[in-house]
Amino acid sequence: MMLKEQHPDIAVEFSKRGFVVHKTKGPFSAIAIDQAHEQNNKVVKGDGGAVSLLQNPKALLRWMVAGQELARIIEEFEVNCLDGGTGKASTTNLKHHEHTASAQVKLSKEVGALVQVFEEMGNPFMEESEDLLVLDSRDIADPAIVQSVRSIETRPV
Template identity: 45%
Template structure:
């Protein structure tokens, strides 16, 4: 392509004139690739129902191949005629972003961004090394900062490894699966800190100590009854039935075994068992 002006000037001139794309309308910046235009033409011929099941019936396939393109041409001509009555030539040549509403929305976004920079300061004058959000000043997690700093070098390293293993050394098949990079991004929530059971118990004891201290002082200053105070449950969940909000599990036989043992007196008499054969 670099030597195309010298090797084939006519092809280079055609490329400069835009003859490598298809323009279906008079709108600017609406050209598409040739293969994409072919796919759109195929979609017009297939219509909404598609070509499902036609390959199994040779007669229906031949009728569809003959009449399908002609029907698509008639529908396309009808749509073009109706659009001429509805739309003007000036609107047909405009891009979909060349409208008053879109330009007004774009202007409002620019003004909003300017207001944020005016209120919170110029982000390019920030001397801190932390990576933060422009409008909220929230500092992102350190793992996200590491991703931003190393993502380019990581991608280059993986590209060189892929080229060497699959194209140069040919030790790995081209069809082998490439491992996904699970890198923390801006929308990735920070990892939750894992706390052990001992930490949960210690936090619960500290919370209970603080709660009972406040309630005990309030009970003394208001002449309350301490027996009534300790009679009621002061937890969000009863510790006898749940642990850290999770209900305790057990076996009913273990709960009733001691009660049944007390009601049943011990005895050394062995029951007589007889076998009956039929």
């Protein structure tokens, strides 16, 4: 049976990739329609799952009538409200989470603090003392902690 001959409308949709759902704008994030439907069902059902729905006729009726609409509303809320009020959901951001402005500022501060410690105290890899130093706070670790760290490899698992 040839799809193009038997069902030309469906063949056109398949060629347009109309059999998948894009839940994000990320590359390679398309999922099959039935999988998207199952994910929406999971959102609506919550923790109780299908067993809870089947045991409660009112809950089952409510889910049958309004389930997909509730899933749509939840998705709309997540897209519009959960990314700092910018109106863009984090799922539409194609950058890695460490490539955001706030992550870069934090990294810059941490690198600056580390460089400052190196400049003030010297290169820790050239350190000859027996003390265990906490680099960013410039504290000398407690002797009990030092002993624990030094004996960690000899301890049984």
